[in-house]
Amino acid sequence: MKPMKSILAASLFVLATGVSAFAARSDLVLGIVLEPPHLDPTASAAAAVDEVVYANVFEGLTRIGPNGQVEPALAEKWDISEDGKTYTFHLHTGVKFHDGTGFDAEDVKFSLDRARADDSTNAQKGLFAAIDSVEVVDPATVKVMLKQPQGAFLYNMGWGDAVMVAPESAGTNKEKPVGTGPFKFENWAKGSSITIVKNPDYWGDAVALDKAEFRIVPDAAAAVPALLSGDVQAFPQFPAGDALPQVQADPRFKVVIGATEGETILATNNKKPPFDNIKVRQAIAHTLDRKAIIAGASAGGNGVPIGSHFSPANKDYIDLTGTYPHDIAKAKELMKEAGLENGFKATIKLPPPAYARDGGQIIASELKEIGIDLEIIPVEWAQWLEQVFKGKDYDLTIVSHTEPNDIGIYARKDYYFNYDNPEFDKVIADLDVTADPAKRSELLKTAQTILAKDAVNGFLFELPKVGVWDAKVEGLWENSPIQANDLTKVHWVD
């Protein structure tokens, strides 16, 4: 039997090496435009952080899937009490953090309490506002008590800002992130690249990639040669819109146009005369020619028109682009009714992204047709946040609101739109305590309609996600329901 065994072993060995010689590639270099400031998703709003670590390095109780749906993650399942105020999460067992420490209910309590503490610097503290207390039942069960029922609670727990961290490593996650995900952080060459490698001790399905590198390519002009030379095999968000036709014509690459959660709007200061007059805002809405704006200001002209502050990819979306159709005569009439037939002067502050700078030029020339003379003021992000967002010192501006399901911002007091409509506030307040999907859908549709009718802002287009990658790479997200590059299903095919 012995010789037989060794022959078998030898042939197995040959087979194994043979297979590995033909096995698909297991490394991937992805190009990203912005370098994250650090790698702790619980301490920054920077999308660049989640684009590296979300679902790869860190996991939450729940997670958001490729189409925006809530899926179980570290919580295998959950029960919701009758009154909708108590969530009991049943956790996966045998889960370990990358530093070898175990993950259990205590870590859940720690993570949630840390995020909602008074001195917390979590950028999305609002996600945790409804939590009243967190209680450890046993190592695999945790109870979260809410102050009032919250329809979006499970979704909120899927955000990158709500991922689970360990008390041992929470303080150092910025530099050396330690999560429970299928990839471990390996190395960060500042300004250059971030590398993650397969976590052999992962509790769930093993990933196909052994190694993934996020390479920082800040310049749009550099992205094209990086792709063509094979240095970078995937740009989940391809920055060079002008070069798309060239890449599209090349069979080595796939161009995948998907949806994001980025509502690009002509934000309007609703308290500043004459924009406080709804007739003026309606006149602007009638003047905006979305087709021209999308062609000129969205990557490759791939933006999807929107008529309210809501993503067309969402199942509760209604098309309101016809509320105030492109109609100059009507717009002029409205200006006359507002007593402004001779027009007026105003400013438009434009942050750095191309959609804003290019869109601003187009909108300025369009508004000239009804006598609104816009002075274009380019600003940096820092200035924009200071002057426009915080100081509300602006008339018009263009910006993309990339947080998912963020229609609620219109109900915020003192938000930079200066919009105040008790009817709308009531809808959002109801929405917050409603868990029934049918009722939620109804409320969301009402909310969209109110915003469209009030012409709060100029609703322009949904930012497209233009992904470009090697034709042999599969499993990258087509859409971007949250800002992430989930690599758990990514693999090479031959």
Next chain:
Amino acid sequence: MTAYLLKRLAIGILTLLFASVVVFAVLEVVPGDPARLMLGMNATEDAVQALREQMGLNLPLVTRYVTWLAAFATGDFGRSLTYSVPVIDLVAERLVVSLPLALLALALSTVIAIPAGLFAAARRGRFADTATMGLAQVGVAIPNFWLALLLVYVFAVWLRLVPAGGFPGWGNGFWAGIKALLMPAVALALPQAAILARVTRSALIEVLGEDYIRTARAKGLPRRRVLWRHALRNALIPVLTIMGLQFAFLLAGTIIIENVFYLPGLGRLLFQAITQRDLIVVESVIMLLVAAVIVVNVLVDLSYAAVDPRLRTRR
């Protein structure tokens, strides 16, 4: 010599102090809150305030200036607000790219420019001179980012000899590092070489008109020897001055080339820090650059003495 050096040192420290006030003041005036920038549009005011407190941004202006300057003087350059690591580590990481790149570009530029300048000066007014200087004119006129893109398409996309950009780190071997820096160095060096060649040529032409050159020729020295030994040495002072200026520029003024080749250099660190309002990084990096420029200038002054013995004895 010592007195001279001490004087230079004193002037250098005064310059640094002056620069520190200017940098600090400018960053105070420029709008932008680092805490709000980090936390973004959705963050509550509470969270932003908590972060400001953590970063020490709520302290009075003078307190912050004095603390920063005192720490700087003792060699503590502070911690980056965005990266939350010591600034010195960030600078060190970038210097391992920027310094070799600057040196490589300077070396390339010198190797091209000095012979070209000599060649043109020795054939003054003839076709070879006009042709060389014509080329140099083109070199000055070509924007370096355009040259960079051209190089990328030819050598990285088409021939695949070098990577299109990025820096693998010196840990992956010396050659891998040099390969990554080669194209950016060429893109930086050619326009610099063009300027340097023109300066070399005009300095040489001036020297070639001097009496001692005629004497040297008259006593029977061959043309080549006169050119290299007598003329070039005397013409080196303006050339060294330009080289000093160019080196200072190459250290941090290469942001565009760094972007085209997505190299993690000092220029990009500074640019990023400014857009992120990472005040500590901006302040410290600028101070270090000012210091570097002062040092380079002193070195250039000392090199004058090395090439011209008369300057040595006079002091």
